[in-house]
Amino acid sequence: MFERGYPRVLDIDLEHGTFTVSERGDLKPLLGGVGTAAKLLLENAAWDKDPLDPVQPAIFAIGPLSGVFPLATKVAAVFRSPLTSEWGESYAGMRSAMSIRFAGYDAVVIRGKAARPTYLSIDREGVAFRDARGLWGLDTEETGRLLREFEPGRGYRSTWRIGPAGENMVHFAGLNVDTFRHFGRLGLGTVFGSKNLKAVVVHGTKTYPISDHKAYNTAYEAVYRQVVGTPVLAKYHQVGTGENVLWLNNIGSLPTMNLQAGRFDAAAEISGETFGETSLTRILACAGCPVGCIHVGLYRKRHPEGSGYISTHIAYDYELIYALGPMLGLDSTGKVYAVLEVVEALGLDVISTGVTLAWATEALKRGLVTEAETQTPLCFGEEKGYVAAAQNLASPPNDFYRNIGKGLAFAAPLYGGEDFALTLGGHEMAGYHTGYGCLVGHSVGARHSHLCNGGCFYDQKYGKSFEDEDLIEYLISEEERRNVLNSLVVCLFGRGVYKPDVIATALSSIGMPLSPEELEAAGREIFRLKWQAKTRFGYSLDKVRIPRRYFETPSGSGLLQPERFHKLLHLYRKRLSENLAISL
């Protein structure tokens, strides 16, 4: 964007070891980030080919505010998800956005499959294709350490890599970013594995002149002062998102032991407050974010021989505490850390891992699967089995682990137990059983995540007392609004600060004058593009199946009724076809 005013797209062909850079003025109306990436996916996706076919692209994009405004720290990634076979979308922060900005690109498209394990080194000069044969098979931590030694640019680079889970095509493998961050959820790490791509290192060292010094400094400082002076954001720094554990437990919305309950007896033992009090060692920030929400704890474990201790540092957040704590019945920080350490090193998505193993635990208890298949006892509350099972997930020793490694939407129909296989839209559930807003929002959101439209916050505000039309209106307009933030690309924690007029002022100060109305229109257009991609991938709201467990365990808004859910779904569909002319 800062180079002659046009978005620059770096297109990398792994098969031929070549790359091109193009200037794409036509992408400007889509702002950047997920808007740009959606357009590039529509241009490049192979609709009739498997998600892991080498021709499928992995697309990364930053936005106009990336690297130059507070909290604009995220990179949007878009791809065909191996987990759901449809729209894949994921975000990571730390130094990823800043590195791409100052390497001089707005988007990166990676296509093809390398002939042998490869990693890419991207900088202002272009792309180097490097041999990764010695790195293949190594875990994410050791791979990260070696890449940091191999590549230049300490402090100005970002290192993305997969672990064994991505190499072995587990459908929910993530891509670990720098230290403690991830492109998680829908299997971007698996897409890397299918391309023989172990890692990408981006090194950004460019400098751009500021065009309107006064306007930019004023706009920057206004956002900065609001960010550091907002109590809402202070929460992310102090206790962190782990604060949600007690809040959700109190309102009966904390999915516990495969959602057999909405409250966890040991919530206080694994709360964000307890993690902080007993293990917090430092708090980190993404480059360019003065909040600092990354909480790093010290995990101490008994030395395997003798009476001493060994220790390591691991980051904790609400979602992973939920997925490995209440969901698996693990009732101490030490137990959660024990599984988390393995999940992190192997490059698994933590939510899908927790939810999948929770299902396996119940399926084993009910006799749908045997211990010969799980190869280890799985009992809620006992971490040792889950450590072994996570290792088996990443490097499957048998068909059972190969099957559950494709996600519960694939595996549960093979074994039975679909009623308690907690997926929505084929995606393992996030940690909110708050009510209709979350259930509908998760089901219809583009990437089937609570982050698509924040339905759980609607539940928190209104519970069961809402008009159906109002909820649907909220879910659509909130997803459109989030599309704008995800195109800039601003961290969603900053959504309270980055209101339309603030965004318009920020963009104007860097020479991109856009009115709040034009931003709203962009959000709507991106929403439409995402649905266009989803339908071309074969997705339909007809396919929405809700496991009975959601209607059997009371949510934070009480017991949910299937009839009302389906009524809401019908209404959503109607509004979409009326507003967007998308037939679903």
Next chain:
Amino acid sequence: MKLLRVGDLDRCIGCYSCMLACARIIFKSHSIIKTAIRVRTRGGLQSKWGVDVCRGCLDAPCTEPCTTGALLPRPGGGIIFKKSKCTKCHACLAACVLHVIYADDEGYPILCIQCGNCARFCPQEVLWVEEVKGV
């Protein structure tokens, strides 16, 4: 007179706000390179942040090899820089005891002028400015 001070580094979160402030306000650039202050991981066995920045030496050693009068010691500590007299010889880079002078893309030295803007954008009060009186 102002002098930049580095305080409790245990509170540093590595957000780079100081680096961005220096680049933005003093060097009028979008950059994390064109800045006189740099936050880095320390390496070694202590996993903390370190701040590389001019500490305002008295009789600043970096000024000693400058033959054109571009770089002069500031009374009370630090330097005064006159860019128009700089020949980009880089002798100051080598003479800096703390190795915190860098060259920009055009070859000019990137120098801290003790303005305190980085401290103004430090969210954790790691950086602060001391008012030195009587200079």
